[in-house]
Amino acid sequence: MTNASAEEGLPHFLRDVPVRRYRLTVAYDGADFFGWQKQEPKGQEPMRTVQGVLEATLIRVMRQPLNLVGASRTDSGVHAEGQTAHFDAASPIPLERMAHAINSKLPGDVEVRSVTETRPDFDAISDAIRKRYRYRLHRLASRPLGTRKLVWHYWEPLELQHMNDAATRLVGTHDIEGLSSAGHGRESTVRTIFACRVEDHGDELHVVIEGDGFLYNTVRIAVGTLIEVGRRRFEPARIDEILATADxxxxxxxxxxxxxWLERIWYPDDES
Amino acid sequence: MTNASAEEGLPHFLRDVPVRRYRLTVAYDGADFFGWQKQEPKGQEPMRTVQGVLEATLIRVMRQPLNLVGASRTDSGVHAEGQTAHFDAASPIPLERMAHAINSKLPGDVEVRSVTETRPDFDAISDAIRKRYRYRLHRLASRPLGTRKLVWHYWEPLELQHMNDAATRLVGTHDIEGLSSAGHGRESTVRTIFACRVEDHGDELHVVIEGDGFLYNTVRIAVGTLIEVGRRRFEPARIDEILATADxxxxxxxxxxxxxWLERIWYPDDES
Structure with a gap:
């Protein structure tokens, strides 16, 4: 454990407080954010992002400079129930009061759901072993008025059984480049999908996907593909072709x- | 039935179409509206209101000047599932296609749920015989992130039984001036409350009130009062005192x- 006295920019009363690494679970309504990642275009106002808003609040609450590292760089308009992030700080605030201290300074569309102290080498990005995304389709012909930014309004008929047949074909270890937007810039495009299913929630249909990682836009392209299967423009076997050809x-x-919705991220440290 | 040929401003192809009175049921997310009522402050941009947006759309779809009359002037930020309105127009659009024609030109936070042709003297305001409002309380300590503008986040403990005891005391014909904001400007302040109850919906608590009419802010003040009863700052009998003293x-x-939420409005014309 590093001692804070070596740190720059700490107020005097924090100089004897040890630096700890904290892990946050963060939920947000992404509608009014330009995604997770901090963006400060040159010569322009910084854009409102979750990382930007949350990091600025943490700096204010902890009264020291710090960097917030988030597991997933969710895009503009994407929501989270279980984004995970870490930061280092020397703080006298008791752990059980920390979430409240942060939330009381956050705007209403983002909330810290939990704060834990973690090992000094915990890394929210590289330690993640599993992520679950959920995609919500509003199925009624009438509009999702108050929730229109939380769902996709898709009311055309869909054959659920065909969609689930296709979803099952995604499970396994594959090259998923055919389910990603160009320019994802990662070396390997092989990922393991642990689960993929379509759930009937009455007025909503949910596509749930769990994997050890995803490429850029993979979940949204997978959903768009499953929709084409559901409306009988594609056969379920189209999934096999996409995986085989990476096209x-x-x-x-x-x-x-x-x-x-980014629903949950798992780490080796987790109990369950 | 008036013939449209007498009307001003009609395009030529509508001159033989009879003028009819239409009744609309309208739903909206009130978060981004300055209430129902059209507002055009002098020398300023008109404010975005439901009546303003909907009337402008109707004029565009019907291709003629018209006035939209709404039953309830809901305040800024208040939502509706069943606002009712009427207007007169000469239109060749078949009734069964009219809602779709209007909705396709409306923004995502307002929707026409039904259009019917009604009698020429139907009046959405003065013919209303019963209105139901619903007030939604979010009861979890964690924030209602995506739905924060659709509910009131009230997570302190509340005694439901006491609240329902108080709610029952509101039912009947009373002078409800004690449950209204000053300056409502109506002559009689006597109204009949047909039903008032507190419903447990799991993560939410709903206060439902039905009456033949309400004064300004009555539902919101009634909810604020029931909350005080639920947290034991008021006894349920406080309702009797307010009704007796009008204070x-x-x-x-x-x-x-x-x-x-303005949930529903009843008219003598309704079947059920």
Whole structure:
């Protein structure tokens, strides 16, 4: 454990407080954010992002400079129930009061759901072993008025059984480049999908996908492809073709950001 | 039935179409509206109101000048599932396609749920015989992130039984001036409350009130008063005192607009 006295910019009363690494679970309504990632275009006002807003609040609450590292760089308009992030700080605030201290300074569309102290080498990005996304489709013909930015309004008929047949074909270890937007810039495009299913929630249909990681836009393209299967424009076997050829042109369109939720991220440290 | 040929401003192809009176049921998310009522402050941009947006759309779809009359002038931030309105127009659009024609030109936070042709003397305001409002309280300590503008986040403990005891005392024909904001400007302040109850919906608590009419802010003040009963600051009998004395100072605070929903309006013309 590093001692804070070595740190720059700490108020005097914090100089004997040890620096700890904290892990946050963060929920947000992404509608009014330009995604997670801090963006400060040159010569312009910084854009409102979750990382930007949350980091600025943490700096204010902890009264020291710090960097917030988030596991997933969710896009503009994408929501989260279980984004995970870490930061280092020397703080006298008791752990059980920390979430409240942060939330009382946050705007209403983002909330810290939990704060824990973690090991000094915990890394929210590289330690993540599993992520679950949920995509919400509003199925009624009438509009989702108050929740229109939380779902995708898709009311055309869909054959659920076909969609689940296709979803099952996604499970396994594959090259998923055919389900990603160009320019994702990662070396390996092989990922393991642990689960993929379509759930009937009455007025809503949910597509749930769990994997050890995803490429850029993979979940939204997978949803767009499953929709094409549900409306019988694609056969379920189209999934096998996309995985075998890695050809993006065989997949469906990218579903809109509004329906996408980052639900949970797992780490080796977790109990359950 | 008036013939449209007598009307001003009609395009030529509508001159033989009879003028009819239409009744609309309208739903909206009130968060981004300055209430129902059209507002065009002198020398300023018109404010975005539901009546303003909907009337402008109707004029565009019907291709003629018209006036939209709404039953309830809901306040800024208040929502509706069943606002009712009427207007006169000469239109060749078949009735069954009219809602779709209007909705396709409306923004995402307002929707026409039904259009019917009604009698020429139907009046959405003066013919209303019963209105139901619903007030939604979010009861979890964690924030209502995506729905924060649709509810009131009130997570302190509340005794439901006491609240329902108080709610029952509101039912009947009373002078309800003690449950209204000053300056409502109506002659009689006697109204009949047909039903008032507190419903447990799990993560939410709903206060439902039905009456033949309400004064300004009555529902929000009634909810604020029931909350004070639920947290044991008031006894349920406080309701009797407010009704007997018509003294606003005995009632609770005005609950915020965000949780209020105009759910339904009844007319003598209705079947059920």
């Amino acid at each position: 993006r042109r065989l997949a469906g369109p990218t579903a809109p950001a509004s329906g996408l | 606003r100072r005995l009632a609770g605070p005005t609950a915020p607009a965000s949780g209020l």
